[in-house]
Amino acid sequence: MTFARVGIFDTGGRPVDPVVTLFRDRITPKFETLDGFLGYQAFVEPGASRYVGISYWDSLAHLQASEEVAAGARKEAAVLGALVVGDPMIVRQAFDTRKAVF
Numbered sequence: 001m002t003f004a005r006v007g008i009f010d011t012g013g014r015p016v017d018p019v020v021t022l023f024r025d026r027i028t029p030k031f032e033t034l035d036g037f038l039g040y041q042a043f044v045e046p047g048a049s050r051y052v053g054i055s056y057w058d059s060l061a062h063l064q065a066s067e068e069v070a071a072g073a074r075k076e077a078a079v080l081g082a083l084v085v086g087d088p089m090i091v092r093q094a095f096d097t098r099k100a101v102f
Contacts, residue, residue: 002038003063004056005070009082011049019051019082020044027073031055034069036062051082 009019023042031037038056055070057063074084 002056002058003060004054005063005066007053007070007074008085009051009053009077010085011051011080011082013049014081016044016049016051016082018080019077022076022080023051023053023073026076027069030069030072031066034062034066037066050085 011019020042023040028040031040036058038058040056041054043052043054044050055063055066057066077084
């Protein structure tokens with residue numbers, strides 16, 4: 001079973017590129033040092049101010065252990081003007097990503 005944290009950020013019309021850079025260059029490398037990290041995906045709608053980030057974990061315990069890094073990421077994103085939309089969603093479901101790759 002794979003566990004995922006889904007975070008949605010809105011820059012309020014400001015460029016989303018600094019948020020992408022933050023997660024690519026600073027946050028994902030921090031996640032990579034943690035046990036149970038399986039990967040990260042980001043989605044940006046062209047011309048929009050929304051960023052969706054999904055981190056994947058091998059267990060709920062490892063996902064929960066990553067919360068300090070995730071909380072720091074939310075604070076750093078806020079400094080860039082990207083505010084979290086709602087609460088980060090924790091998805092507890094079995095995913096077979098081998099069948100989802102196109």
